[in-house]
Amino acid sequence: MLTRQRIVLALIDREPGRAISRLKLVKLCFLLAQAWKDAPPAAVYQFLPYKFGPFSFTLYREIDGLCRDGELEAFSEKELRRVPGTQTVPLEPAAHQMVRHVTARFSGLPMSAMLDAIYAEHPWFTLNSERLEKRAAMLPQAEIAIYTAGYEGLQVDGLLDLFLRSGIRRVVDVRANPISRRYGFHKSTLARLCGLLDLDYVHLPELGIPSAWREQLETASDYAHLFDRYEAAILPNATAALDRLGALIAERPTVLVCQEKDAAFCHRRRLAVRLSRQSKLPISELRAA
Numbered sequence: 001m002l003t004r005q006r007i008v009l010a011l012i013d014r015e016p017g018r019a020i021s022r023l024k025l026v027k028l029c030f031l032l033a034q035a036w037k038d039a040p041p042a043a044v045y046q047f048l049p050y051k052f053g054p055f056s057f058t059l060y061r062e063i064d065g066l067c068r069d070g071e072l073e074a075f076s077e078k079e080l081r082r083v084p085g086t087q088t089v090p091l092e093p094a095a096h097q098m099v100r101h102v103t104a105r106f107s108g109l110p111m112s113a114m115l116d117a118i119y120a121e122h123p124w125f126t127l128n129s130e131r132l133e134k135r136a137a138m139l140p141q142a143e144i145a146i147y148t149a150g151y152e153g154l155q156v157d158g159l160l161d162l163f164l165r166s167g168i169r170r171v172v173d174v175r176a177n178p179i180s181r182r183y184g185f186h187k188s189t190l191a192r193l194c195g196l197l198d199l200d201y202v203h204l205p206e207l208g209i210p211s212a213w214r215e216q217l218e219t220a221s222d223y224a225h226l227f228d229r230y231e232a233a234i235l236p237n238a239t240a241a242l243d244r245l246g247a248l249i250a251e252r253p254t255v256l257v258c259q260e261k262d263a264a265f266c267h268r269r270r271l272a273v274r275l276s277r278q279s280k281l282p283i284s285e286l287r288a289a
Contacts, residue, residue: 001089007032007099009071010088012082014103019021019081021185023052027114030054034122036058036094043095046158048197049137051125053118057193058155062184099154126199132175141270142167142253145227146275148268149286152261161199161256166286170200170254174268176208177213180259202248206241208258209234209267229269246279261287 004241012020018026030053031198033044047054063080066072106114111242121127123136147168151159163171166170171194183279188204194201209230236240248254260266263285272283 002047002062003040003092003095003162004029005093006089006159007043008059008063008066010096011103012072012080013088014107017081018168019075021111022060022073022080023113024114025063025080026055026059027105027118028102029056029059030065030118030232031106032098035102036096036098037225039094039098044120045253046155046161047125048157048161048164049129050197051128051130052168053115053129054122054125056155056157058157070277077142079165082242085180103129113194114137124165137222140165142169143215144250144253146249146262146272146279146281146283147253147255148272148283149255149264150258150260150263150268152259155184156193157188159184160193160199160256161197162286166255167253168255168286169252170202170248172248172254172256173203174207174256174258174271175202175203176205177211178203178205185259190278200252204245206238207234207271208244223265227267231268231270231274235271242274245274249275249279249281255286263288 008025008029011025011032012018029045030047033039033047036044041078045056045059047056049055061146063072065104069073070083071086072080075081106117111116119129119134119136125137126135127137127139129135147166149159149162154162170192173187173190178185178190180186184193191203209226213226213229217226245256256268258266258268263269263272276280276283
């Protein structure tokens with residue numbers, strides 16, 4: 001069980017009757033992630049602005065998993081509780097300290113007061129609030145350019161939040177085979193989540209690299225040879241897809257998405273360079289920092 005999942009259980013263990021609303025649990029996990037600045041990546045959830053402030057699709061997915069595993073049960077559509085007889089979950093000292101800190105500060109507040117505090121301290125997450133009067137942030141609008149990003153090391157919520165903060169309005173998936181065992185990065189799931197955030201999703205498999213070509217990549221030279229092959233064998237036969245992608249990029253702020261964080265080890269860099277030569281648009285790697 002991941003640390004962040006054990007933290008979910010620990011937060012509920014500290015609630016009266018070991019029961020909590022889904023809304024409150026999400027907000028406590030958010031507040032913990034904000035407070036724990038040096039948390040290991042597996043210890044916290046990433047969040048994006050949604051209907052009631054900060055939200056994590058990954059957290060909701062893992063709540064369902066904890067229910068299947070017999071740790072939690074949903075005793076109403078909106079309420080969760082620990083299964084009677086389950087043991088209190090041990091945490092590492094740093095995680096235990098953060099759980100105590102967050103619950104001591106926020107657990108006793110009425111839900112409305114907790115939301116007001118979050119909205120006041122983190123206005124970005126009011127962006128998509130259903131309560132229009134609570135919105136204190138505007139969606140940025142990026143300049144037209146060739147944006148690229150890899151999702152490696154991010155939860156899907158962190159990736160989509162990056163796109164929103166960057167003013168992206170369309171996601172173009174340039175993986176040949178957009179499948180992933182990590183939640184959110186399979187084609188159908190990514191397309192659905194993009195739709196919930198009013199982001200267009202387009203898949204252009206013709207611009208990807210066949211999986212078989214990626215075997216035994218060990219050195220920088222191996223990757224350079226792979227991308228040379230990509231430029232020589234794939235791109236000349238993908239003129240229709242390139243033309244379509246060029247039109248999509250010119251229409252609204254668009255990001256090319258693949259798996260690798262470092263663009264130097266991803267074909268999207270060669271693809272972006274090709275598009276830049278044709279369009280004279282600049283290239284911007286969203287995770288370059």
